[in-house]
Amino acid sequence: MRKKIFILVLITIVVSVFVFTGCNKEHYDYSIDVLQLVTHPALDDAYLGFKDELTALLNADGKTVAFNVKNAEGDEENCTTISEQFKVSDSDMVYAIATPAAIAAAGAITEKPIIFAAVTDAEVANLVDTNEVPKYNVSGVSDDLAPIQVKKQLELIKLLVPGITKIAFVYNSGEPNSVAQLATVRAKIDEFEMGLTVVEKAITDQNEIAGQINSIDASEIGAIYLPTDNMIANAAEAVHVANKARTTPLPIVAAETGINDSCGIATYGLSYYEMGKQAARMAYRVLVEGADISTTPVEWSEKNPVLSINQTVADEIGFEIPQTVLDLAD
Amino acid sequence: MAALIHTLFAGANQGMLWGLFALGVFISFRILNFPDLTVEGSFTLGASVMAVFIAKTALGLVTACVLSLMIGALAGLATGLLNTKLKIPPILAGILVMIGLYSINIRIMGGANLSLLRKDTLISFFMDKGIAYNFSIFIIAILFTSIAVAALYWFFGTEIGCAIRATGDNEKMCRAQGINTDNTKILALMISNALVALCGALVAQHQANSNATMGSGSIVIGLASVIIGEAFTGQKFPFWLKLTFIVLGSVVYRLIISLVLLFNFLEASDIKLLTALIVIIALGIPHLKKPKKLKGV
Numbered sequence: 001m002r003k004k005i006f007i008l009v010l011i012t013i014v015v016s017v018f019v020f021t022g023c024n025k026e027h028y029d030y031s032i033d034v035l036q037l038v039t040h041p042a043l044d045d046a047y048l049g050f051k052d053e054l055t056a057l058l059n060a061d062g063k064t065v066a067f068n069v070k071n072a073e074g075d076e077e078n079c080t081t082i083s084e085q086f087k088v089s090d091s092d093m094v095y096a097i098a099t100p101a102a103i104a105a106a107g108a109i110t111e112k113p114i115i116f117a118a119v120t121d122a123e124v125a126n127l128v129d130t131n132e133v134p135k136y137n138v139s140g141v142s143d144d145l146a147p148i149q150v151k152k153q154l155e156l157i158k159l160l161v162p163g164i165t166k167i168a169f170v171y172n173s174g175e176p177n178s179v180a181q182l183a184t185v186r187a188k189i190d191e192f193e194m195g196l197t198v199v200e201k202a203i204t205d206q207n208e209i210a211g212q213i214n215s216i217d218a219s220e221i222g223a224i225y226l227p228t229d230n231m232i233a234n235a236a237e238a239v240h241v242a243n244k245a246r247t248t249p250l251p252i253v254a255a256e257t258g259i260n261d262s263c264g265i266a267t268y269g270l271s272y273y274e275m276g277k278q279a280a281r282m283a284y285r286v287l288v289e290g291a292d293i294s295t296t297p298v299e300w301s302e303k304n305p306v307l308s309i310n311q312t313v314a315d316e317i318g319f320e321i322p323q324t325v326l327d328l329a330d
Numbered sequence: 331m332a333a334l335i336h337t338l339f340a341g342a343n344q345g346m347l348w349g350l351f352a353l354g355v356f357i358s359f360r361i362l363n364f365p366d367l368t369v370e371g372s373f374t375l376g377a378s379v380m381a382v383f384i385a386k387t388a389l390g391l392v393t394a395c396v397l398s399l400m401i402g403a404l405a406g407l408a409t410g411l412l413n414t415k416l417k418i419p420p421i422l423a424g425i426l427v428m429i430g431l432y433s434i435n436i437r438i439m440g441g442a443n444l445s446l447l448r449k450d451t452l453i454s455f456f457m458d459k460g461i462a463y464n465f466s467i468f469i470i471a472i473l474f475t476s477i478a479v480a481a482l483y484w485f486f487g488t489e490i491g492c493a494i495r496a497t498g499d500n501e502k503m504c505r506a507q508g509i510n511t512d513n514t515k516i517l518a519l520m521i522s523n524a525l526v527a528l529c530g531a532l533v534a535q536h537q538a539n540s541n542a543t544m545g546s547g548s549i550v551i552g553l554a555s556v557i558i559g560e561a562f563t564g565q566k567f568p569f570w571l572k573l574t575f576i577v578l579g580s581v582v583y584r585l586i587i588s589l590v591l592l593f594n595f596l597e598a599s600d601i602k603l604l605t606a607l608i609v610i611i612a613l614g615i616p617h618l619k620k621p622k623k624l625k626g627v
Contacts, residue, residue, distance in 0.1 A: 070591060071597075073601065076537055076544055077544075078587070078591060081587060082591055084336065084340035085336070085337050085591065087340075088337075103539045104538065104539070107447055107537065107539075108463070110463075124445070126446075126447035173442065174436070174442045174543050175442055176442045179442055
């Protein structure tokens with residue numbers, strides 16, 4: 001009986017598979033497979049920017065393009081499964097969003113070009129031989145916090161809280177990107193002698209966010225800095241709620257605009273939408289203009305850091321943004 | 331059509347690699363009757379050890395595999411000692427070791443992840459011999475799972491192996507027979523976690539990446555595989571065939587996931603719900619139909 005049920009289930013799956021393969025026969029000039037690590041605003045923007053820009057570029061040439069988007073929902077084994085499927089699909093290119101997705105794609109696919117975005121260090125991840133000459137079928141746009149951006153964010157904190165000596169750095173210790181950013185922040189403070197001390201507040205689980213935010217001693221620490229951390233990005237609202245619930249809410253500066261929109265008061269942001277557009281321009285050069293991806297250097301997000309002020313959050317936590325910062329926005 | 335065949339082949343390979351995990355879970359959950367959550371940590375532990383060996387040392391891959399096995403066994407030993415000597419309940423003992431391993435894994439890797447892309451792995455070893463990527467994985471998967479199934483079949487036929495099975499069936503009776511059930515429990519947990527760590531070591535090479543969080547949620551996958559495998563197994567099947575079906579259960583699980591990911595009839599985020607449903611169905615059906623078939627039991 002139970003065997004029959006299982007066989008029935010399997011047959012149903014196989015039949016539906018054939019039914020579904022029967023559809024989707026519409027013709028496009030180009031087709032792009034997209035592998036996204038997980039759903040969250042920054043990565044979604046990296047996809048949207050790519051899609052919008054590449055569609056616009058190709059449409060201008062009178063060409064059409066289809067995007068086959070797969071989301072691994074944070075499971076790296078799914079990244080591998082999806083990459084195996086992309087390996088034999090009839091797409092022209094793979095667009096991988098975030099480091100684990102790019103690694104899985106590069107591990108399985110050597111037949112077609114892979115363009116990545118939202119990867120912090122492509123060399124360390126062995127995605128490319130060197131950033132200047134990737135050597136393999138992989139290149140893309142790095143989201144490494146441009147040194148100038150971190151510096152500007154730290155200067156912003158000093159403007160927001162005059163006389164500040166300590167900042168809290170809240171991050172998921174399990175994310176390499178965040179650990180790398182912690183080192184960058186410390187290096188910038190030393191390099192430009194900013195007189196700030198970084199206090200680490202590591203989380204390993206979203207449920208620990210409230211506790212860590214609460215544990216920050218406002219008499220010593222003047223502000224919170226949030227890196228572009230996937231876990232934090234997913235729980236930015238929770239950070240805001242926890243911060244608002246403190247007896248003395250602290251001003252938060254997030255490294256990324258998406259996170260800052262939920263809980264920060266101001267930041268110099270990197271737009272993942274713009275990064276996606278930049279990746280699309282690289283994809284266009286490879287697809288249409290015949291550029292060789294193995295010699296296409298890895299790019300950094302061109303768009304200069306842009307100051308964005310979040311008056312809503314500032315009002316909610318009762319923080320008055322100094323005029324010096326408001327003046328910068330104009 | 332080619333895409334479908336490739337997907338099924340790649341999914342089956344993945345399933346076989348994860349078959350080692352299912353075998354590990356089978357030993358703790360089914361044979362020993364010990365709900366051991368250590369595996370989520372020992373899986374990553376095996377991956378971390380392998381990754382460090384591949385990325386940072388020149389030691390042979392076989393040595394690295396053996397070391398992953400041994401270090402995984404140590405994780406099982408820790409859980410076993412917590413449970414038998416300190417009398418910490420099984421689930422809690424497993425969770426404690428699991429969360430402890432999170433920090434240890436980051437220490438081992440020297441960071442939260444380690445890329446194995448373009449490094450010398452077992453996969454590239456076979457590829458250098460001129461074998462295609464997917465067939466290299468197939469060889470590795472079939473090699474390791476066959477050895478594991480054969481070794482487990484042999485081991486659980488020995489006196490000590492039988493003592494472990496007896497411990498899971500009836501611990502009090504076992505003690506009455508003069509078996510030290512503390513030792514059998516510890517040994518079974520060590521074997522279970524060694525297999526899981528080896529699985530982590532192989533999966534890390536396939537993913538080309540080892541990550542501190544790669545083990546989270548894996549216990550459900552392991553359990554689902556075991557339960558699917560058992561759903562196909564008959565009462566009278568010999569033990570080696572049961573073990574084989576556990577691996578097949580893992581293959582079926584991966585095939586389902588692969589097909590879900592290939593065709594967009596479900597969102598990727600629905601997979602966890604699907605996994606839960608598979609486990610519920612497989613667990614529930616035998617109970618729903620029990621009243622009719624009581625005579626043989």
